[in-house]
Amino acid sequence: MSGSTGGQLLAEAKRRRTFAVISHPDAGKSTLTEALALHARVIAEAGAVHGKAGRKSVVSDWMEMEQTRGISITSAALQFAYYDYVVNLLDTPGHADFSEDTYRVLAAVDCAVMLLDAAKGLEPQTLKLFDVCRYRGIPVITFINKWDRPGLTALELCDQLENRIGLQPTPLTWPVGEAGHFRGLLDRRSGDMVTFERAPGGARIAAERRLTPDEARGYGADWDTAMEEAALLDEHDDASFLAGKTTPLLFGAAVANIGVSHLLNVLAELAPAPAARPDKTGTPRPVEAPFSALVFKVQAGMDKAHRDRVAFMRVCSGRFERGSVVTHAATGRPFATKYAQAIFGRERDTLDLAYPGDIVGLVNASALRPGDTLHDKQAPVEFAGMPSFAPEHFAVCRAVDTGRSKQFRRGIEQLEHEGVVQILRSDLRGDAAPVLAAVGPLQFDVAAHRLEHEFGSAVRLERLPYSLARRTRSEDRDTLDAEHDVEVLERGDGALLALFSDKWRLSSVQRRHPDLLLEPLVAGG
Numbered sequence: 001m002s003g004s005t006g007g008q009l010l011a012e013a014k015r016r017r018t019f020a021v022i023s024h025p026d027a028g029k030s031t032l033t034e035a036l037a038l039h040a041r042v043i044a045e046a047g048a049v050h051g052k053a054g055r056k057s058v059v060s061d062w063m064e065m066e067q068t069r070g071i072s073i074t075s076a077a078l079q080f081a082y083y084d085y086v087v088n089l090l091d092t093p094g095h096a097d098f099s100e101d102t103y104r105v106l107a108a109v110d111c112a113v114m115l116l117d118a119a120k121g122l123e124p125q126t127l128k129l130f131d132v133c134r135y136r137g138i139p140v141i142t143f144i145n146k147w148d149r150p151g152l153t154a155l156e157l158c159d160q161l162e163n164r165i166g167l168q169p170t171p172l173t174w175p176v177g178e179a180g181h182f183r184g185l186l187d188r189r190s191g192d193m194v195t196f197e198r199a200p201g202g203a204r205i206a207a208e209r210r211l212t213p214d215e216a217r218g219y220g221a222d223w224d225t226a227m228e229e230a231a232l233l234d235e236h237d238d239a240s241f242l243a244g245k246t247t248p249l250l251f252g253a254a255v256a257n258i259g260v261s262h263l264l265n266v267l268a269e270l271a272p273a274p275a276a277r278p279d280k281t282g283t284p285r286p287v288e289a290p291f292s293a294l295v296f297k298v299q300a301g302m303d304k305a306h307r308d309r310v311a312f313m314r315v316c317s318g319r320f321e322r323g324s325v326v327t328h329a330a331t332g333r334p335f336a337t338k339y340a341q342a343i344f345g346r347e348r349d350t351l352d353l354a355y356p357g358d359i360v361g362l363v364n365a366s367a368l369r370p371g372d373t374l375h376d377k378q379a380p381v382e383f384a385g386m387p388s389f390a391p392e393h394f395a396v397c398r399a400v401d402t403g404r405s406k407q408f409r410r411g412i413e414q415l416e417h418e419g420v421v422q423i424l425r426s427d428l429r430g431d432a433a434p435v436l437a438a439v440g441p442l443q444f445d446v447a448a449h450r451l452e453h454e455f456g457s458a459v460r461l462e463r464l465p466y467s468l469a470r471r472t473r474s475e476d477r478d479t480l481d482a483e484h485d486v487e488v489l490e491r492g493d494g495a496l497l498a499l500f501s502d503k504w505r506l507s508s509v510q511r512r513h514p515d516l517l518l519e520p521l522v523a524g525g
């Protein structure tokens, strides 16, 4: 690679910010996504999309945004320019779509924005996603949303972060006026107060006014309290943020576009750019190395006639050119990328090229599965595959027609291989009745649909009354098997999982047998 190409590549990588929003349903992720795009001046009027009644899923919102605004969106990522930066915002499906895919998205980002509802603070789905961020070493910026409505106090929210998840908040802004009585924000770095003039329905960027501390005194006790509280708080420090020990904290109201420009500025200034990614042996692959990418999500069409698969990859190093033939590391086979086009956005330059941090959708990608690496054929590399996450839903799966057990087994193996669902087995249950384990029940629907339509084996699923899995060891198996309502099964990756109905059952077993190893799994465990 010539020096100038390498230099350009580094410059392109350096201006990318690739992140996802982690939140619990209803915290305001869709609203924030639109507000961010609005602030990036891509969308002139958010109301056109947001105001409609009978909201569709985020995916369809995003597709509609693509059609009406001509910005580059795949069903997995939204890309927009912000000053000199190129921002890639990856979707983390929630609500009924919550599944292992939601966690896998976090393998493809450099940073996460944790979005909290001011009235609710840390909620279960946020905590699960946060666990994955911590496990992967992803730095987290926290945005407290809905400050226009009554909620917890800013100090209570800080306390939750510090004491419940051991994350030290380093607020960059601090609210003047409590939740529901919002006067403005103290910008801790400049010492100024920022006030906002709300745009009706958040359709425009809220006009901001900066007041010097002297001017802000007019806000009386609200300003004094903000100043007193802010004096007690920690300052931002890059190294601790990047190490996942602290979180820059911001306050706002996405629906009124308040605090959103601060968030974008913080992403641009503080969030890490794409950096060297370690391969499976731990050797870092620099961003300026030849092309490599990680597949983090594969979407199978539910349409029987078209066995279409869309694979979403994150470029990790080098430059991706549509039409190039790259190598699929898992099989060593060539993979033609000429079909990157269909879902690759519509602007010419995004259509043909992608740089580290960018997301590309590949259609006709039935050979690819989450965790796979694609690389330049001259410069092989293989990144670590996807981990399995803590399942919370379990179901026994049986073929309706026992005469089709061969098709059934082949289908189960294939779904396990693709990571559609986790498969748990035990001698007791046998091959004809494996247990499917999932992060979200949607995974069962996808598995059942594919077993019937792709593999020709309709199945019956019977939900099991477990909600908690712990990793255990073979020497503990007998003790656990003797327990009522506890079952030990083996996962495809060799992990031995003990299943419990709930945390009370778990703790009663643990209390009676303190020597048992019952280790939480990543996320939700």
Ligand code: GDP
Pocket: 023, 024, 025, 026, 027, 028, 029, 030, 031, 032, 145, 146, 147, 148, 149, 252, 253, 254, 255, 256
């Ligand atoms: P998601 O489920 O996280 O994508 O949440 P949505 O973006 O759909 O928002 C959930 C609800 O919260 C909607 O009714 C939004 O209008 C509302 N909402 C979002 N942001 C704010 C905010 O800053 N203030 C208030 N009061 N409501 C908000």
